[in-house]
Each structure stands twice: as structure tokens, then as C-alpha cells.
Amino acid sequence: MTAPRAEVKLSGTAAPQERWASRYMMEGYASMNRNILAAATALALIASGQAMAFQAEPESEAPVAGKTLPDGTTPEERSNTARLNAEQAARAKAENVTYEQEVSAAAQQVAADQAAFAEETAAYEAEKARVAAMSAEERMKWEADVAACKAGDVTRCAKPASSPPPQP
Numbered sequence: 135m136t137a138p139r140a141e142v143k144l145s146g147t148a149a150p151q152e153r154w155a156s157r158y159m160m161e162g163y164a165s166m167n168r169n170i171l172a173a174a175t176a177l178a179l180i181a182s183g184q185a186m187a188f189q190a191e192p193e194s195e196a197p198v199a200g201k202t203l204p205d206g207t208t209p210e211e212r213s214n215t216a217r218l219n220a221e222q223a224a225r226a227k228a229e230n231v232t233y234e235q236e237v238s239a240a241a242q243q244v245a246a247d248q249a250a251f252a253e254e255t256a257a258y259e260a261e262k263a264r265v266a267a268m269s270a271e272e273r274m275k276w277e278a279d280v281a282a283c284k285a286g287d288v289t290r291c292a293k294p295a296s297s298p299p300p301q302p
Contacts, residue, residue, distance in 0.1 A: 168237070 202208055207215075283291035 203212070279290045279292070
């Protein structure tokens with residue numbers, strides 16, 4: 135006598151690990167690119183700070199309007215350059231704030247995705263455990279029926295399989 139085979143289908147189509155694996159791998163590459171970009175930006179900012187310190191020489195006397203300075207620039211050009219530098223610094227600061235907000239939002243999304251993954255994995259594992267327990271219970275009942283049948287209790291014996299009708 136063979137054991138009955140109960141077909142039990144797990145809920146869902148695939149393990150959650152399969153759906154999330156490629157997504158997290160791609161996020162790893164994006165994270166690496168962000169880190170490289172952040173390092174390059176930091177180096178550029180450090181270099182620009184040193185260049186600004188080199189250019190900012192103390193003036194000993196107030197330059198006369200229209201008179202060129204030793205480096206060949208006029209006071210108007212210097213004030214225009216200072217204004218442009220201040221505008222660029224303000225734009226850079228705004229871009230940095232925006233970037234930090236995007237990084238924070240991405241980190242929150244990753245945390246939410248990881249929480250959802252953990253929840254789906256727990257549900258999948260619980261379903262696997264439930265099916266395994268049900269299968270073990272059915273097997274124990276079947277083994278008890280086989281033992282009772284062998285002991286002479288014909289009411290617990292399996293009914294013979296009906297043969298298909300003869301083919302003409």
C-alpha cells in the first residue's frame with residue numbers, strides 16, 4: 135500500500151528572495167556610484183577652498199576705480215567675480231540640500247523595502263511550516279491506517295482503485 139499524495143500548493147508564485155535579489159544587487163551598484171560621486175565632489179570642494187584661500191590676498195590700500203591691480207584685473211571685475219562666486223556658492227548649497235534630501239528618501243525607501251521583504255519572508259516560512267505539519271499529520275494517519283489494516287481492521291484499509299473501463 136502506498137502513501138496518498140496530497141498536493142498542497144504554497145500561496146504565492148515564488149519565494150520572496152527571488153523577487154528581491156536582483157533589485158538589491160542593482161541598488162548596490164547605485165550606492166557605489168553615489169559614493170564615488172560624493173568622494174569626487176568632496177575633493178573638488180577641498181581644492182576649490184584652497185584655490186579661494188590662495189586668491190584672497192589682503193589688500194593693503196583701497197584700489198582706485200578703473201585702475202588695474204597687479205594681477206591685471208580691475209576692482210569692478212573683482213567685485214563681479216565675488217558676486218558670481220557668491221551666487222555659485224548659493225546654488226551649490228541648494229543642490230547639496232536637495233541631494234541630502236534625495237539620499238534620505240532613498241535610505242527610507244530601502245528600509246521600507248527591507249521591512250516588506252522580511253514580512254514576506256516570514257509569511258512564506260510560516261506557510262512552509264504549516265504545510266509541513268499538515269503533511270506530517272496526514273502521513274501519521276496513513277501509517278496508523280496501514281497498521282490497523284494489517285492487524286485485521288478492514289474498515290481502515292484503502293479501497294481498491296477502480297480499473298478503467300476496457301477500451302474497444
